[in-house]
Amino acid sequence: MLILGIETSCDETGIALYHSERGLLAHALHTQMAMHEEYGGVVPELASRDHIRRVLPRIRWVRREDGAALTDIDAVAYTQGPGLAGALLVGTSVANALAFTLGIPALGIHHLEGHLLSPLLASNPPRFPFVALLVSGGHTQLMRVGAVGAYELLGETVDDAAGEAFDKTAHLLGLGYPGGPALAQLAGQGRAGKYKLPRPMLEQMHRTGNLDFSFSGLKTAVQLLVRQRLRPQGVVGASLRPERSPLGGLANPAVDGKLRPQGDVGASLRPERSPPGELANLAAGGQPDAADKADIAASFQEAIVDVLVAKSLYALEQTGLNQLVVAGGVGANRRLRERLDRETAEQGLSVFYPEFEFCTDNGAMIALAGALRLGAELRNDTSGALRLGAALRDNPSGALGVQGATIPAQDSPARTYAFTVKPRWDLSTSV
Ligand code: KG4
Ligand code: ZN
Numbered sequence: 001m002l003i004l005g006i007e008t009s010c011d012e013t014g015i016a017l018y019h020s021e022r023g024l025l026a027h028a029l030h031t032q033m034a035m036h037e038e039y040g041g042v043v044p045e046l047a048s049r050d051h052i053r054r055v056l057p058r059i060r061w062v063r064r065e066d067g068a069a070l071t072d073i074d075a076v077a078y079t080q081g082p083g084l085a086g087a088l089l090v091g092t093s094v095a096n097a098l099a100f101t102l103g104i105p106a107l108g109i110h111h112l113e114g115h116l117l118s119p120l121l122a123s124n125p126p127r128f129p130f131v132a133l134l135v136s137g138g139h140t141q142l143m144r145v146g147a148v149g150a151y152e153l154l155g156e157t158v159d160d161a162a163g164e165a166f167d168k169t170a171h172l173l174g175l176g177y178p179g180g181p182a183l184a185q186l187a188g189q190g191r192a193g194k195y196k197l198p199r200p201m202l203e204q205m206h207r208t209g210n211l212d213f214s215f216s217g218l219k220t221a222v223q224l225l226v227r228q229r230l231r232p233q234g235v236v237g238a239s240l241r242p243e244r245s246p247l248g249g250l251a252n253p254a255v256d257g258k259l260r261p262q263g264d265v266g267a268s269l270r271p272e273r274s275p276p277g278e279l280a281n282l283a284a285g286g287q288p289d290a291a292d293k294a295d296i297a298a299s300f301q302e303a304i305v306d307v308l309v310a311k312s313l314y315a316l317e318q319t320g321l322n323q324l325v326v327a328g329g330v331g332a333n334r335r336l337r338e339r340l341d342r343e344t345a346e347q348g349l350s351v352f353y354p355e356f357e358f359c360t361d362n363g364a365m366i367a368l369a370g371a372l373r374l375g376a377e378l379r380n381d382t383s384g385a386l387r388l389g390a391a392l393r394d395n396p397s398g399a400l401g402v403q404g405a406t407i408p409a410q411d412s413p414a415r416t417y418a419f420t421v422k423p424r425w426d427l428s429t430s431v
Pocket of ligand 1: 115137167178180328329330332333359
């Protein structure tokens, strides 16, 4: 079976061809990082428009690379959500148009399922069952993975995701976008023991076995530390200027442009309630000196890594499993990998990561998830009826829900083309 994978949930256009027997045949990725950098975060409208430009050339490219004709493709897998509504709609439309024209299934894939299964693309993959630590810009979850489609949530963040905490803290330190890799790089030059930052919910885990995470307090602790260590530098800092939108008004959440209700981001980064002198320092771009910033970055990274490692090991103990899979953008963090490698080895456990290139968003993981779902006969086949449009539902968080009209296709039962724009939902629940 030859599967075309399409990922357009946020700021990367990922396209891949995956064969159920021959493995990954070709993949192409375009990152919009440079485009969004100027605004300090993802601008959803720009993201959608860019996906439109990038999808078709990359589909042509992967086909040429493998020599496959369009008619060789057996199914199209695409990211159905969670993600940015307009961005998801691009991938969904292309996938369903292709599937409709070719008379093949279109499979809507949960973005996190793609991340979760991405270590199976490696040459030495884990075997089911395993525990997965999903650490991305929008999610932090521990799951028990029994098989494709059998996911049990063990714990998740109650506030910021790990990647979001990296990004927001990087923003506080005046680092660019995306913040995670920049902060990790700076942390490499600092002393992790210099500042003692909180390890949120660790003590609770030891007391009650709770595997949830919380990272917003850690970010606040860094914010306080930065204020204490302020040095006015007389240069207007990019980190604290209001986020600009090319479309007028304030941009969408600058640091986590990943579908958080507007207004809950940024606020925490602004120096509200600061004494006037400190405010003036911040407004003038005051920052701790370079060595101090590196120490803060290293201390922050160590705190997050401590929590992620401890909870992952505890999840293995609780489930009695001996394989840990790490997926999502933060899985690229070297310090996290070093610590997990060492501590799992000490306990006779194994840890698996996706290749670096498949840690962040990509089409290969979506194509793979599609192939595995087809193989396991688990279909979220959306090519049954045509549903158009998305509308705001009465959702207090401002989340978007899907509403559709069913239009019978010629000579066939009604076809459903769905994209799902709920900001976040459990893998274990259906969309
Ligand atoms: O999985 P991903 O590409 O997108 C989402 O689905 O969210 O993850 C992106 C997140 C961002 O928050 C980014 O800052 C973080 O992963 N990230 C890192 C590193 N590389 C990417 N965080 C820490 N260290 C890294 N090396
Ligand atoms: Zn992702």
